[in-house]
Amino acid sequence: MKKRFDILIADRNPHVRRFIAREMTAEGYRVQEAESGADVLRQIYRNEAIDLLILDPDLPDVDSTVLLRRLRNRIPFLPVVIHAFSSDKEDHPDYLKSSAFVEKRGASIERLKEVVRDKLTRMKSVRTDGTLHTDLDRA
Numbered sequence: 589m590k591k592r593f594d595i596l597i598a599d600r601n602p603h604v605r606r607f608i609a610r611e612m613t614a615e616g617y618r619v620q621e622a623e624s625g626a627d628v629l630r631q632i633y634r635n636e637a638i639d640l641l642i643l644d645p646d647l648p649d650v651d652s653t654v655l656l657r658r659l660r661n662r663i664p665f666l667p668v669v670i671h672a673f674s675s676d677k678e679d680h681p682d683y684l685k686s687s688a689f690v691e692k693r694g695a696s697i698e699r700l701k702e703v704v705r706d707k708l709t710r711m712k713s714v715r716t717d718g719t720l721h722t723d724l725d726r727a
Contacts, residue, residue, distance in 0.1 A: 625650025
């Protein structure tokens with residue numbers, strides 16, 4: 589039986605969040621949404637079955653570097669895709685050490701879907717309890 593992946597989408601803009609959620613749902617993923625850093629942590633801490641996080645690093649209530657560090661402490665190999673403007677990438681090059689980066693721009697949704705698909709297919713195995721073993725290929 590094929591596992592459906594659970595994705596958490598965290599973006600400050602509700603229109604962007606809903607658009608990405610709609611697109612990812614159409615790809616067959618189960619989607620949850622978060623509007624703030626506190627919401628991300630609440631959902632991750634409540635439900636560690638999240639398989640991937642799409643993160644806008646400009647959430648209103650948290651420094652994204654601190655948020656990523658807390659997530660890495662909780663779930664060390666949670667795949668994270670940073671979805672941001674290129675200026676965010678330039679301001680925070682440390683994101684790329686542990687995350688993929690997709691620039692926000694006109695047709696970025698296709699690139700975002702491709703990166704999400706790639707990250708999820710790199711996962712090695714599924715634990716018997718139904719959550720993913722987070723052994724990722726880190727090439």
